[in-house]
Amino acid sequence: MPAAPSSGRAGVEAVLDSVGASTWASSLESLAAFGHLVAYGSASGPPAAVEVETLYAKSLKVSAYWLRTPHPAALQRRAREALGSALAGGQLRVKLGLVVGLEEAAQAHQRLESRATVGKVVLRVP
Known part of the structure; x- marks a missing residue:
């Protein structure tokens, strides 16, 4: 560098x-x-x-960069493919910070709003 x-x-x-x-x-x-x-x-x-x-x-x-800016379809496809490959190959790891059941969605949302989470928040749907 x-x-x-x-x-x-x-x-x-x-x-x-x-x-x-x-x-x-x-x-x-x-x-x-x-x-x-x-x-x-x-x-x-x-x-x-x-x-x-x-x-x-x-x-x-x-x-x-703003995600809502319209992206060309070919660029979206390439980005999805690259993301999938990086995840599958282990070059990209996702940190799961909170995994809760759907019944705890309101509490999970409160934790997100108060910035009390680190990593991704996942709701388990039965």
């Missing part, structure tokens, strides 16, 4: 940030030179506006 030219420190190539305001500055800071920050949510509020001048030192990229 390339080091940031000004600090000599390495960073990460990409950050996927769904939190927004409270993580935005640290997400940008953690990027290596030529890194890419993708915003896809703002759970803690919208992030600050991007000042282009702050991106130059490490040649950073910032973009956004």
Whole structure:
């Protein structure tokens, strides 16, 4: 991974940030030179506006992604196939944080809303 030219420190190539305001500055800071920050949510509020001048030192990229943007059918198919392959091959693992019966759906939803869960929440349907 390339080091940031000004600090000599390495960073990460990409950050996927769904939190927004409270993580935005640290997400940008953690990027290596030529890194890419993708915003896809703002759970803690919208992030600050991007000042282009702050991106130059490490040649950073910032973009956004929204699942509701219409995707071409071929792209959706390729993405599903890649996801299925990664899951089947063990390259992608899903963390199950809470598995409950359908009768506990209201409690599971409350835990999600209060951010008391880590990983995926699964409802077992009889």
